[in-house]
Amino acid sequence: MAVNLSVPDPKDLHPVAGVKLGIAMAGVRKANRRDLTVVTLDEGSQVAGVFTRNRFCAAPVQLCRQHLGTNVGPRAILINTGNANAGTGEDGLVRAFSTCVALARHLEISPEQVLPFSTGVIMETLPNDRIEAGLPAALADLKADNWAAAAEAIMTTDTLPKAVSRRVEVGGKTVTITGISKGAGMIRPNMATMLGFVATDAVIAPALMQSLVREAADSSFNRISIDGDTSTNDSFLLIATSQAGHDPVTRLDTADGSALRDALIDVSQRLAQAIVRDGEGATKFITVRVDGGKSEAECRQVAYAIAHSPLVKTAFFASDPNLGRILAAVGYAGIDDLDQTGIDLFLDDVHVATEGGRHPGYREEDGQRVMKQSEITVRVDLNRGSMSTTVWTCDLSVDYVKINADYRS
Incomplete structure (x- = not known):
């Protein structure tokens, strides 16, 4: 749907x-x-x-x-x-x-x-x-x-x-x-x-x-x-x-x-x-925005790492605020000199992470409230420059597996 x-x-x-x-x-x-x-x-x-x-x-x-x-x-x-x-x-x-x-x-x-x-x-x-x-x-x-x-x-x-x-x-x-x-x-x-x-x-x-x-x-x-x-x-x-x-x-x-x-x-x-x-089996439309990069290219690296991650996408399908998966994707995106203590992570208006860890004011029920929405914005601020980029993705559901398993039949 x-x-x-x-x-x-x-x-x-x-x-x-x-x-x-x-x-x-x-x-x-x-x-x-x-x-x-x-x-x-x-x-x-x-x-x-x-x-x-x-x-x-x-x-x-x-x-x-x-x-x-x-x-x-x-x-x-x-x-x-x-x-x-x-x-x-x-x-x-x-x-x-x-x-x-x-x-x-x-x-x-x-x-x-x-x-x-x-x-x-x-x-x-x-x-x-x-x-x-x-x-x-x-x-x-x-x-x-x-x-x-x-x-x-x-x-x-x-x-x-x-x-x-x-x-x-x-x-x-x-x-x-x-x-x-x-x-x-x-x-x-x-x-x-x-x-x-x-x-x-x-x-x-x-x-x-x-x-x-x-x-x-x-x-x-x-x-x-x-x-x-x-x-x-x-x-x-x-x-x-x-x-x-x-x-x-x-x-x-x-x-x-x-x-x-x-x-x-x-x-x-x-x-x-x-x-x-209309992604196969999609239930969520997710905007991934990365700000504060030294270049647009490194912002893309981070955005794509989040958007491609099966762990991130399945968490969104389940409306499970297992948001460490997003931080992990930021970390393996390939920016060798990235300082984790400079990263800020937001779900819509909810400030999730800062200075390398959980934001003091973050509550899991706030994260879950956003995760249950059909449209969600993930925003990462790298705080290392002035460049930004945006990509769009969706969640990964059980129906995705079913659709592709039955595709030739």
Whole structure:
């Protein structure tokens, strides 16, 4: 059951000029479920992406990187769920490319203009014949307002679809940003299996696209952890169709550039947080904030150590204020010169630890009161500098084990 997350209202998801989405039932893994999504992009659209750092990356990730590296502009995105096409060797690459060829023929574009994505079970042969047979139905379903259906069609173990939309003023014009994501397990930073797609009609200078998608990912999808596993298929795309009608954004240190960047990061963060809220078996949404570091990097080390810890996460599931587990995670985070007597630990407004030990005013019933909440903030002050960072995680429940034990059945 997702933590304070609801199904997005299709009326709240604004169409993005230049983008259409179509959904079909291809029977990739199970019959009678929407598992195939085609996204078409008008000519002149730009796409930039970041991908998993798992060295055992999936065939579609490899192909997508190659296709983005060509000089032809992407015109279509092809997404299947139910089969990750990872751990499938050369055969997986051949099958993934064949789906690109098939869609390209329908759209009269080149195969390199198709970006493929897969999510689902690893090390199983991609049923590319089923995907190719499902393309006509997906193309017949193409609509600009199909974001909600697409968010549902890319789900695997997700319990709810994830979609966010907002509008912002840029250059005197209204710019639309709409995105979808999927993910509930096998999630951790380094491209936290997850997929994310954010589209905007903003006019963005080509030189800014890669830095924008990287910054958006580093501020959102690379700050979440559910179980500490980095997937083989993680991918995040930023699409800009250039149809909003304003002058191109060529710098981010201007009012227009800052407004656009902030809006893109906001949409990405809300999508990333939705993944954590829908974490497999999650009952708590936990914000981990680390202040007072010498660098942002060491703050991240501490935050991730807490967010990844099974002992910390199971304590939150049990609402058990066994908070020494958090201090232990801070201690093994890898900061060799960390002075434990300088650490302050807070649960929401409760001051738990100071000067290397229990705060004199801390009472266990106060800690338990916070631990019983569905949303909790853990704050650690290292008191050794001025830098800070925030990551988001969830608890680890009995249902997480059950979901993953039954995943292939």
